[in-house]
Amino acid sequence: MYTKKVMDHFQNPRNMGEIEDPSGVGTVGNAKCGDIMRIYLDIKDDVIQDVKFKTFGCGAAVATSSMATELVKGKTVIEAMEVTNKAVMEALDGLPRAKVHCSLLAEEALQAALWDYAKKNGIVIEGLEEPKPFEDHEEEEEEEEEEF
């Protein structure tokens, strides 16, 4: 079902983890749909020095976030804007049709992190739109924890 590259990135995800005091962080997705991605960026002199991700989701979700981080590392902010879902998918040698939305989520997570960076630094990145607010269902979760 998955390509070798997807399986490789799932089994050995690149850049998985957190960055403390990141230049920008973006979380997208929805636990209800079963996919949440978070990307952290460390940006210095307009260049992405480091990038990390965390993902709750299926094999494709993990692989696309891993690939997205690899594609943007060392790039300038403007170059990072070119890392679209299509670029991520191509780099993975394709995804099953039902999993294309995962690659879209990777693009959205990256752009959400860039948006956060731009906002913190009062800059405008051309073509970047404000991400949808992330709902984390915190209140619901608190009630449900009783069960565990």
Add this chain to the structure above:
Amino acid sequence: MNKKIYLDHAATTPTKPEVVEVMLPYFTEKFGNPSSIYEFSGQNKEAIEEARESVAKAIGANEREIFFTSGGTESDNWAILGIAESYKAKGNHIITTAIEHHAVLHTCEYLEKNGYEVTYLEVDKDGLVNPNDLKEAIKDSTILITIMLANNEVGTIQPIEELGAIAKAAGVLFHTDAVQGVGHIPIDVNAMHIDLLSISGHKLYGPKGIGALYVRKGIKLRSFIHGGGQEKKRRGGTENVPAIVGFGKAIELAIRSMEAESKRQAELRDYLIEQVLERIPHCRLNGHREYRLPNNANFSFEFIEGESLLIMLDMKDICASSGSACTSGSLDPSHVLLGIGLPHEIAHGSLRISLGEQNTKEEMDYLIESLIVIVARLREMSPLYEDYLKKQVKIER
């Protein structure tokens, strides 16, 4: 461990070698059409009748009440659509539950689009139907109640005898999808007041593509597959003789070993459940703790997603299944897990383990150790877990 550990017997079972052996001659030298007049074909008719007897005996029915079908799905379709049509003069209301197999649910939804009214009973957090809810749902127009014997995902066994008695007292026909139950737990159609019952061959170590529908004597049930006069003119089409013979053998073997095997599997199941709940935090058992199939364990692991879990288990040569959206091909997790009240995010992180005759305690230990590592690994990757930990730190401060 260097062999595959198969823990998905609720999906399908391997056909037993003894079963394959009795089937083989019916592909080659005993290929005759059972309806033909010559002697060598007539023997095939006898073989079918022997298999029918074995199926009847397994559920306490008479062999005249057993009709072979292509499997559980056809049996469910036939029972529900057949009764709906045959009894439409009496009424148009059907009662079922929210956690049925799709073979029942989608058939009921089809009827809804065609002028029938369907009540979907809710179940409690353990997956049990409340008998009082059933009583209250019955109306003058109710013609059929269809409630599964045991759930394929969470393993909960319904109080079928009690539900059947309610149906009987109300004069409503009672169908049960017993695909997961037959050969695993004792079933008696008379004691349980069951009028129609669906069985599948490949869930009890028989071949795929064969099943049966039990229809209590005296019930009007229209033919569903129109054709020749096979199955007392109720199900046309040349009989799948090799599969019928294999099904007969498989059900006979399953019933013979049922008591010992279900006890053995229940012990493995209980060991697994106890170890997983004790050793993996933020984890719950889905389905009823006691009224549960001997071979089923279903867990939800918080903060992780089921498909990732399955791929990682597969990398360790463990075959299992999940109710996550990614494995169902939709965005919603399983209707059964939502039906027992799990929130979406918890339902996404579910794992179904269904045991079989070949599984051992060593395999359970290997599974448990693997799960501990995999769940920890996936949580390390999960933004939900990260948020949870940060929240805990805040609370402690």
